[in-house]
Amino acid sequence: MFKINDNYLKLPGSYLFSTVAKKAAAFTAANPDKKVIKLSIGDVTQPLAPAIIDALHKSVDEMAHAETFHGYAPDLGYEFLRSTIAENDYKSRGCDISADEIFVSDGAKSDSGNIGDIFSVDNKIAVCDPVYPVYVDTNAMSGRTGDYLVDQQKWSNVIYMPCTEATNFAPEIPKETPDIIYLCFPNNPTGSTITKSQLQEWVDYANKVGAVIIYDAAYEAYISEDDVPHSIYECEGARTCAIELRSFSKNAGFTGLRLGFTVIPRDLKSGETTLHSLWARRHGTKFNGAPYIVQRAGEAVYSEAGKNQTKEQIAYYMKNAKVIKEGLKEAGYSVSGGVNAPYIWLKTPDNMSSWDFFDYLLEKANVLGTPGSGFGPSGEGYFRLTAFGSYENTVEAIERIKRM
Amino acid sequence: MFKINDNYLKLPGSYLFSTVAKKAAAFTAANPDKKVIKLSIGDVTQPLAPAIIDALHKSVDEMAHAETFHGYAPDLGYEFLRSTIAENDYKSRGCDISADEIFVSDGAKSDSGNIGDIFSVDNKIAVCDPVYPVYVDTNAMSGRTGDYLVDQQKWSNVIYMPCTEATNFAPEIPKETPDIIYLCFPNNPTGSTITKSQLQEWVDYANKVGAVIIYDAAYEAYISEDDVPHSIYECEGARTCAIELRSFSKNAGFTGLRLGFTVIPRDLKSGETTLHSLWARRHGTKFNGAPYIVQRAGEAVYSEAGKNQTKEQIAYYMKNAKVIKEGLKEAGYSVSGGVNAPYIWLKTPDNMSSWDFFDYLLEKANVLGTPGSGFGPSGEGYFRLTAFGSYENTVEAIERIKRM
Structure with missing residues (x-):
């Protein structure tokens, strides 16, 4: 049965x-x-912007001829897109991230849910409170959150980090040590951010206690202030503790096209095992790549x-x-x-x-x-x-x- | 840590x-x-066939104008595609499957891996041997297969159903009772099939022992013989025991476009809980729909x-x-x-x-x-x-x- x-x-x-x-x-x-x-x-x-529409039409035409047809995409994304991302989102900001540390996907929602697959059920998560519900819900689905306490509207085994007026809408280092820390800045739903030095404190903390940070930067394109980091890899030491999630949904209107990516530096390890190798295995086994035409559209986002x-x-x-x-x-x-x-x-x-x-x-x-x-x-x-x-x-x- | x-x-x-x-x-x-x-x-x-290319160009143009732009797709797929599938793949073959029992996805590989999410780790799976490796690998990732025995090239907690010359490349009902049975016909890799009456035996067996069948029909478009079923829902009683996976990859060349669907009849239950509700929850929480333009391309596959x-x-x-x-x-x-x-x-x-x-x-x-x-x-x-x-x-x- x-x-x-x-x-x-x-x-x-x-x-x-x-x-x-x-x-x-x-x-x-x-x-x-x-x-x-x-x-x-x-x-x-x-x-969608004209440059993106043009890239879509052009790549659709490629799909119409055997000589330029594209079947299965490389599991981890086309090199043309991964290297464009590495150059524009990372190298240009002084972040040490290479193309082969970037995994192209069908969006940050999928990634933020699926990333839990590579971790043991036996991890305690910490989340900003309030935050995008997918982090907690997907951890609940995999049995990581204990029981739901209706009266408190909380899960029994989740560390909530209140982000309210009292904390200036930023999380404080929790009393209990978490294993996995979800941070989302600029934050959904509060629209708040933290400065680079505040984020550096989180990176230092994660490295100290052996936690991994899952950093959702889906809204980074909206940052207008100078001291707000666009990527967690602007912080020293992030390569050994942080995974970053990115999306094309909000910077380029891809909510209906579906494209995102996850960055896992090769220095991020549990013992001798890189999380990069685990995520590559998951991607290769449970996912067949984002559509070629959508990856070409993603590339066009970075054109002048x-x-x-x-x-x-x-x-x-x-x-x-x-x-x-x-x-x-x-x-x-x-x-x-x-x-x-x-x-x-x-x-x-x-x-x-x-x-x-x-x-x-x-x-x-x-x-x-x-x-x-x-x-x-x-x-x-x-x-x-x-x-x-x-x-x-x-x-x-x-x-x-x-x-x- | x-x-x-x-x-x-x-x-x-x-x-x-x-x-x-x-x-x-x-x-x-x-x-x-x-x-x-x-x-x-x-x-x-x-x-890609001309009708599909046309549908892609047309829907890309829609994405270029605010009045016809499409953002987030409905979690479970656009109604226009779901009802087209229900009509052409099911009703026309006398299968009682409605549009709202069809879940559109980015492909059968994702679905065949992700479907495991809605089942307890504590289920014993049975697979045809040989078969598409994703079934076993994804179950191994979620801890359902025991240990890998290198000398036998088998997992300790999987029921293998040999499909060799000796069995005419069809599986036989296993001695040990499984909880989840993966069937793939026409089969990858052997290219073999079973007749409708053989499949009916599996449906009857699953209903008798309370097992669920995950039926991968990704290659149904290649069937040329009359007594080979295109869908498991051609069998009586399949609505209470079977999930069907379908793909646009092989019937219409969508390997690089990414589109598939999963059918979960509302009669398929564990106690009072429908698997339909669990999969809907998973889809809604961990997936954001297949691209609009790709769903329009899928619809075009069914045009004359x-x-x-x-x-x-x-x-x-x-x-x-x-x-x-x-x-x-x-x-x-x-x-x-x-x-x-x-x-x-x-x-x-x-x-x-x-x-x-x-x-x-x-x-x-x-x-x-x-x-x-x-x-x-x-x-x-x-x-x-x-x-x-x-x-x-x-x-x-x-x-x-x-x-x-």
Whole structure:
């Protein structure tokens, strides 16, 4: 008699964004005349840049002829893309990362979930609280998080590192020593960042206690301030303790194209075993590469035209972020984020719960946001708005919120 | 101190096809004047069909405009593709499978590895021997296979079902009862099939003992004989015991585009829990959908033009299969497969080991094949050739083998 993975049954309710989508659908069904503006999920709205479209058409044409057809991609990604990434994202910032330490994938969501495969179930994880729910949920699925304590909205075997007003939205070194530390900066959902010297403290700590840091830098393209690191490999010693996750979703609008990569330096070891070799084995056995045409599109992001065009898109979204942040401030809200990230994090008024504010905002302003509590217990009483809408919708949403 | 997943360290050597590729590269480096013909890995060589190319260009253009841009895909796949699959692959064959029981993914390799996530480590698997190595390797990675016994080339906790000349290359119901049964028909690597009534026996058995069948039908498009089932859901009772994996790689040349799907009927349960709900949760949490443009390409495979064009490609490959099979017979080899599958399975001459024959064939005929022993211990003494080369190369390879 086959047996299921019981860990799945411990997962509370459904995935945050599914619940938001369901509530939104119910509201729209009940109020067909109301125009709901979504400042909720982190999907982009700007079309793919012309340089990317050109690369796609060109590579699609290659697929039409036997001489230029591309079948199975190399397990770990095409060399043309890996070396372009190494040059532009790492060498140009003084980071010592080589092309063969870069593993191309179908996105950071897959990688951030699948990376757990190469670690023992017997590891204690630490996460920023609040944070992108996939880290905790995927660890729960593999049995690493203990039991879910409904009253505390916490897992019994996870180290939560509160990131609230009290900590300036940055995590502090936890009292209990973790084995695996998930850091996400610029942070989803708070939009906060830490400085290079703060990140250096984490690298030093991880090396000291023998922990591995899984550093999610999916939003690095939004960084506008000088002392904020774009990669953990800007810090000394990161090659022996850190894995970095990157995405093309938010810097170049690939949410519907699917492309990301993971960096595992060869110096990162457990005893004599490199994590690089384990991840290479996982990739080779359970994955068959990202599509050739999408890898060519990824390469185009780094062309001169691609860089300029995607920078314009980011500027567009960050203009929205400014509209949201300043508008909310004018309306008397306490807000953070929105400077190095497309996320604005606000404190709910009058100590409303996150979900109460979700309902209130949807009802009164017909604006959809994401409840902070969905990202972790310390997110309770907070709320996330994103800058990925159109400028016109963003302006209108903020006007409506001001009138609430 | 972080701990790795020790199960990875139990895996013997590297992945079969990597080893073949390395040996081929070494031979080419040492013999730059020799033209090596690859009848080894299962990659296609024909370019994408015009109907698919058109769909790609059209959907790429959609991605260039905000009004028609597509961001995150629905977790489980676009409705347009799921309903097209349900109609063409299932309803048209009288199989009771609905669109919402179909989960679109980036390929059958990912799915056949990831499907293990939803099962307890405490399940005993049964596999055809020989078979596609991913089933056993991914179960080994998750700790389900016991220890690797080097002398027997077997895992201690896996039920091997020999498929050799003695069994007419079909598995027999094993003496020990398995929890999870992997079946792959048409089979990779032997190219063999089983009839509908034989498959019905497996379905009846699985329902009787409470086992789940993971049915890999990646090669169903190559079936030419009438009594060979294209889907396990042609059998009565399969909805309560079977998961089916499908791929666009071999029927439409998507090895470099990446698209597949998994079918989980809602009647397949463990107690009250549907496996459908577990897989939906896994998909929603660890995967972000296949690219929109690739799903549109998948839809085009089912258009009238797409059907005709891909049928022509399959006929092209099956003509190669005939060349290989008949040529080998003429040369005195004992061969099977090649009728309902693009794989030809031959017995090595003079009781040579599979790897010895690999070296012999590469050295004497400069033809690359795949050692049968790489697919399981009962593959020892056998060898796989594939029909995915060009017609000209296939003919030349067989001429060379005849001259050996």
